[in-house]
Amino acid sequence: MKRGQRFKIYMVILLIIIPVFLSGCWDSKELNKLSIVSGLGWDIDPDTGEVTLTYQSIIPNEIKSSSSGSGGGEQKGGNPLRTIQLDQDTGSSSYDVLNRYTQHGSRIPFYQHTQVYVFGKDGVQRGIYPFLDTQARNPVARPNVLMVVSEKKASDILGIQDGMENIQAFGMASEIKLSATFTKYPAVTVLEFQKRLMSQTTAPIAPMVGIFEETGPEGKKTQKIRITGTAVFKGDKMIGQLNERESSGLLWGINKIKIGFVMLPEASLEIVTAKSKIVPELQGDQIKITIEIDEESNLIEYKGHQDMTSDILQELEKDQAKEIESQVMAAVEKSFSLDADVFGFGEAVHRKYKKEWQDLKPRWDEIYPDIEVVVKVKTHLNEIGDINKALIKD
Amino acid sequence: MFRLFSKNMHHWRTSSSKNQTKATQNRSPVYISKNLEGNLQILREALGQSSDVVIRDMKINSNSNVDAAVIYIDGLIDRDLLNRDILQPLMFNLQLIKDNVSQNHSSPIDFIKSSVLTVGQITETENIDGVISGVLSGSIAILAEGVTQALLIDAKGWEARSIAEPTNEVSIRGPKDSFTETLRTNTALLRRKIRDPRLTFQSLQIGERSKTDISVAYIKGVTPDNLIAEINQRLKRIDTDAILDVGYIEQFIEDSPVSLFPTVGTSERPDVVAAKILEGRAAIFVDGSPMALTMPFLFIEGFQNPEDYYARPFFASFIRWVRLVGFVLSIYLPGIFVSLKAFHPELFPTQLLVSVAAGREGLPFPVVLEALLMLVLFEVLREAGLRMPRSLGQAVSIVGALVIGQSAVSAGLVGAPMVIVIAATAIASFLVVPYADVGALLRLIMTVVAGFLGLFGMVVVQLEILSYMASLRSLGVPYLSPVAPLNIRGLLDTFMRAPLWAMDSRPAFLESPDMKRQSPGQMPHAPRNKLNKRESQ
Numbered sequence: 038m039k040r041g042q043r044f045k046i047y048m049v050i051l052l053i054i055i056p057v058f059l060s061g062c063w064d065s066k067e068l069n070k071l072s073i074v075s076g077l078g079w080d081i082d083p084d085t086g087e088v089t090l091t092y093q094s095i096i097p098n099e100i101k102s103s104s105s106g107s108g109g110g111e112q113k114g115g116n117p118l119r120t121i122q123l124d125q126d127t128g129s130s131s132y133d134v135l136n137r138y139t140q141h142g143s144r145i146p147f148y149q150h151t152q153v154y155v156f157g158k159d160g161v162q163r164g165i166y167p168f169l170d171t172q173a174r175n176p177v178a179r180p181n182v183l184m185v186v187s188e189k190k191a192s193d194i195l196g197i198q199d200g201m202e203n204i205q206a207f208g209m210a211s212e213i214k215l216s217a218t219f220t221k222y223p224a225v226t227v228l229e230f231q232k233r234l235m236s237q238t239t240a241p242i243a244p245m246v247g248i249f250e251e252t253g254p255e256g257k258k259t260q261k262i263r264i265t266g267t268a269v270f271k272g273d274k275m276i277g278q279l280n281e282r283e284s285s286g287l288l289w290g291i292n293k294i295k296i297g298f299v300m301l302p303e304a305s306l307e308i309v310t311a312k313s314k315i316v317p318e319l320q321g322d323q324i325k326i327t328i329e330i331d332e333e334s335n336l337i338e339y340k341g342h343q344d345m346t347s348d349i350l351q352e353l354e355k356d357q358a359k360e361i362e363s364q365v366m367a368a369v370e371k372s373f374s375l376d377a378d379v380f381g382f383g384e385a386v387h388r389k390y391k392k393e394w395q396d397l398k399p400r401w402d403e404i405y406p407d408i409e410v411v412v413k414v415k416t417h418l419n420e421i422g423d424i425n426k427a428l429i430k431d
Numbered sequence: 432m433f434r435l436f437s438k439n440m441h442h443w444r445t446s447s448s449k450n451q452t453k454a455t456q457n458r459s460p461v462y463i464s465k466n467l468e469g470n471l472q473i474l475r476e477a478l479g480q481s482s483d484v485v486i487r488d489m490k491i492n493s494n495s496n497v498d499a500a501v502i503y504i505d506g507l508i509d510r511d512l513l514n515r516d517i518l519q520p521l522m523f524n525l526q527l528i529k530d531n532v533s534q535n536h537s538s539p540i541d542f543i544k545s546s547v548l549t550v551g552q553i554t555e556t557e558n559i560d561g562v563i564s565g566v567l568s569g570s571i572a573i574l575a576e577g578v579t580q581a582l583l584i585d586a587k588g589w590e591a592r593s594i595a596e597p598t599n600e601v602s603i604r605g606p607k608d609s610f611t612e613t614l615r616t617n618t619a620l621l622r623r624k625i626r627d628p629r630l631t632f633q634s635l636q637i638g639e640r641s642k643t644d645i646s647v648a649y650i651k652g653v654t655p656d657n658l659i660a661e662i663n664q665r666l667k668r669i670d671t672d673a674i675l676d677v678g679y680i681e682q683f684i685e686d687s688p689v690s691l692f693p694t695v696g697t698s699e700r701p702d703v704v705a706a707k708i709l710e711g712r713a714a715i716f717v718d719g720s721p722m723a724l725t726m727p728f729l730f731i732e733g734f735q736n737p738e739d740y741y742a743r744p745f746f747a748s749f750i751r752w753v754r755l756v757g758f759v760l761s762i763y764l765p766g767i768f769v770s771l772k773a774f775h776p777e778l779f780p781t782q783l784l785v786s787v788a789a790g791r792e793g794l795p796f797p798v799v800l801e802a803l804l805m806l807v808l809f810e811v812l813r814e815a816g817l818r819m820p821r822s823l824g825q826a827v828s829i830v831g832a833l834v835i836g837q838s839a840v841s842a843g844l845v846g847a848p849m850v851i852v853i854a855a856t857a858i859a860s861f862l863v864v865p866y867a868d869v870g871a872l873l874r875l876i877m878t879v880v881a882g883f884l885g886l887f888g889m890v891v892v893q894l895e896i897l898s899y900m901a902s903l904r905s906l907g908v909p910y911l912s913p914v915a916p917l918n919i920r921g922l923l924d925t926f927m928r929a930p931l932w933a934m935d936s937r938p939a940f941l942e943s944p945d946m947k948r949q950s951p952g953q954m955p956h957a958p959r960n961k962l963n964k965r966e967s968q
Contacts, residue, residue: 056891065773065885067798068791073776073784097789149777150784179777204785 072144073097075121076153076206078191079131079168081160088167090134091155091192092124092146093206100203120203123196131171152210153183154227155191156243161268161275169234169273172227180228183210186268186275188247197248199261209262213244220297220308222264222284234272238383238401240372241270242287245278269377277375279368286368289313289361290328290380298337301356305338309419315385319393325409326382328365332357335420345425350418358414365412373406382408461559467498467576470559474502477563484566491521491543491575499575502562507569509588512550517571517584520547540580543573552585564642591616597699599864604741609699614644614718617701621648621714624705629653632716635666637680641673644718645680648704652945653937654713658906662713662726677720684726686904691869694905696728703737711943727905727941729912731925733865734758739928748927755926757862760855761870765802766877766889768852772798774885790846799882801845805853806875808834813857912940930954 078091099120124142128134138146156165172178187194195205202208217224222244233241247265250258267279267287279287288294294311311332318325334357343349372379383401387394397404463470471486478484483505490496499521503513521543544553554570556562562572562581569587594616597609610617618632629651636642645666649659665684674680677697686694698704699722704714707725715724734754739747771778772787779787794801812831819827836854839845860870873896880888903910913921921938923929932953936946 053895065797065882066776068772068776068788069794071776071788073788095785095788097785098792100785100789147776150779150781152781207781 066145066147069097070144071147072142074146074148074151075204076155076195076209077148077151078155078157078187078195079160079165080157080191081163081165081167083159083163086163086167087127087129088131088134089125089127089192090131090138091195092122092138093195093204094122094124094146095204096120096122121198121205123192125192131167148177149179151179151182152206153185153213155194155209155246156184156186157191158186158188158245158268158275159190161186161270164273166273169231173231178227180231181226183213184225184227184230184243185209185213186243186245188245188265193248194246194262197260197262199259209246212262213246213264216244216264217288217293218295218297220285220288220294221281222267223288223293233381234270236381236384236387238378238387238398239381240375240377240379242279242379243268243270244284269372269375269379271375271377276377277371279371279379282364283368283371286364286366287372287379289330289365290315290368294332299334299357299360301353301360303340303356304336304353306334306353306357306418307337309333309335315380315382317382317386317389319386319390323407323409324382324386324397324404325411326380326385328380328410328412330361330365330412330414332361332414333417333419336418336422339427342427342429342431344427344430345421350421354416354418357418358416361414361416362412366410369410369412373408376402376406378405382410462557463559463562463574463579463581465577465579467500467574470574471500471502473559474562477559478566489518489522497575497577499573501571501573502566503571503586504566504569507589508571508586512586512588513571516549517573517586520549521573540575540578540582544582548582548584550584550586554583554585555580556583557581567642568644587615594620600698600700600703600737602700602736602738602741605737606700606702608701610701610716610721610723612719612721614646614716617716617721617723618646618648620701621705621708624701625650625708630708633659633663635663637666637669637671638674639670639672641675643674645674646716646718647713648708648716648723649713650708653709653711653943655711655942655944658713658727661906662715666715674717675719677715677717677722677724680715680717681724686906690899690903691872692730692900692903692910693865693869694728694903694910696725696732696865697722698725699723700737706737706740709937709948711937711941727908729905729908729940730900730910731912731914733863735924735928740931744928744930751926751928754862757859758866758870761857761860761862762873762877763889764852764856764859765806765874766881767886768849769798769802769878770881770885770889773882787846787848790848793843794846795844797882798849799878801849802853802878802882803875805839805845805849806856806878809853809857810871908940908942913938916940 072092072094074092074094076093078089078093080089080091081087082089096119124138126134126137128137135146154168156168172180185194194209198205199208202211213222213224216222223242225241225243230241230243233239244264245266245268246262248260249263251261252258266281267284268275269277269279285297289311290313292313294308294313297308299306299308311330313328313330316327316329318327336353339345341349369380378401382405383398386397390397461473474486485501485503485505487501489499489501491499501513501517524547540555544555554565556565557580562574562583565583566572569585569589570583571586573582573584591613592611594608594611596607600609608620610620622630627650631649631651633647633649635645635647637645647659647662647666662684666680669680669683671679671683681693681695681697682688684695696707698707704723704725708714712725712727715726717724734751736750736754739751772791776784776788791798796804812827815827816824816831836850840847840850856874860867860874863870877889877892880892884891901909901911901915909916912918913925918939920936921940923934924938932949932955935949935951937943937948939946
């Protein structure tokens, strides 16, 4: 073989081997050396700023035995299945905490499948900057984790075993997503939170959960988790919260309506499709925002003992529009009183009036409560169900 | 290493060809003399004292009884034919015929040939070597006192397996015959499918000792001439002592002898071989082998099944996709599973991760070892099941199923998800039979790579394999045709199977001189009018 050919073969072998080592970091991690963190609780001491992390990790062995066992949700002693384990550490920063974790943990925490970050309310009022920084800085952090503010300490919430899921954090995540699907409370991921934070005028939001006690049929008291409202942030600090009605109105305003119900005094309606749009208008120094909502619904419940006529249908449509408008306006009023732009009006103005925005942006907090907001709702009733005559007439 | 290897190979090639020339020079042809006893003596020496060689002395019943001898090999010839059509006319009827036939023949041999022997194929030879090779290939030789020629009567009549259903390439629709070990039967099977006078069987003998008949089949004007020339050249280069199966030929003439991928196709079905010849390929038959080789062989041919063409196109296309996906899965599934488990657990859907992690608890080995263990175990079982005497096969499969399926999991050696993955892989690997062996090797490579480098490594290795495949050629045709280089019309029979009336021309990448397969526009359609209405008019 000639020298040139030999060189060629060496080159080919080199080309085969080099890319393997050029890849930067790689690391094998065996699954049974990882502790899969399902939920992470952040409690920040309001006075000292110390971070307390609560790790809710999955115990795979227990899940294995539960699936191969008798299939019941309870083990022999009547104790609920221990599928999760809680670990807690306190430190001056989040990585300080992580550092301490290795003192008692047997496995490396694995965050890529974490479903929720739970924040204690006290800490959130002080500010969650340590969290936001590590999230944005660390390439491993997943942006699609749900954020939840808890009324009590995060560590309390993560310890409660309830619902059908045998891993509590997964259950909580499903709970939040379900409420967002039914247009009750927003489901906010880290990414959405960061997006709102980046715009500098829009206020970040997150759903809130609380613990309530429920008395079971046998008089046994169990603790459950319930979504109670929407936390409103300014920067990294929580400054207030929206109640159920206002949360729903917020979702109508920011075009996050999927399915759900509109309750009227005389009827219940099921949302089929709904769209909303924020249209800003600049008149001199005065900003006028029009929220245009386009909604279609089906009638699913009617309390009046009357046959359906077009008059009644029109009435229903009108009432429905009024109800939606009042929900949205409630949210708007609350946001004015908090001076927090939860709807993203600022961004809407920014998109439409680029030049003027430079002038408006620094004063946005002052301008915001003076904005004129008009809600225009168009509703359409599609179907009235299988009957159009009342079953029992007046 | 490569250099050393090729140097040795070169040396070996030249030295063997030198030997060959020497051997042929030494042997000068021995002619048949007029002395019958002398000739028989030479033949006895040449054919040895073998008990299956029969030399029968007789007298040809002519005016004067002439000493003659019939030489044949017992078992190779048709005895009925010998007794009825050769011995009887020569010993009894010769005089009778001679009286009735009033023709003048230049020599008695000519007379016997043209008027006495009522058999089909008779040749004359003047040298002893011709007699020997004729006798060894199933002819009856007749030598007579005072004659310097011998008659070779083709009377092949050995016991042969009859035509049976194909065992490896099974199909539901379509013909159910397959090749046998007899070359002539095989060529006849093909001739029955293609009655074109231009279908040519080109014969040659290869094998210093086996003298195996080889037949190259092609259609003149459809198969490119340069292709035939190349095949002939490759066949003539072979100098070995025996060809026992087409596999011998395949390994001597393939384009890439050190490649994992086959560049010569094999088939046991006459319909498949006929279809390939009709596309512009050539086929090689070997006497004694129930398989035919087809060349050029492209990667996609492994995914084409005769059934595809007999069934209607929709399901055929779907099944072709199933095969493609199954082949890909059978190579990558264990690798993907290993790399997800060991490197990228974040890529699992969360719920799946939980159950996979649960299955992984308490297992002693790293996941790569687990996968390799199972893969090797599967290969062991497969091979054992294949080679076991049939009566033992059941025991093997029961033990295998129990050991692999259940005990390994319950003993905590292997995770249950791994068993599922290996089982799925094993079944998928038999979807594409021609590449089952390639797949097994690639699967092992991929699993090892996945264990060390994860998905990234798999991608790198895959790219290397793909570029290697793109560099392969089969008789000059790129191995990945018609995908790379792209040939749009060729794709009609690649990822889908277009309706027969849509495939008007032969595959362009085979460069057949006669591209037209059928006239275009033959898509059937219902008549415009109602049938009964038209009939009544």
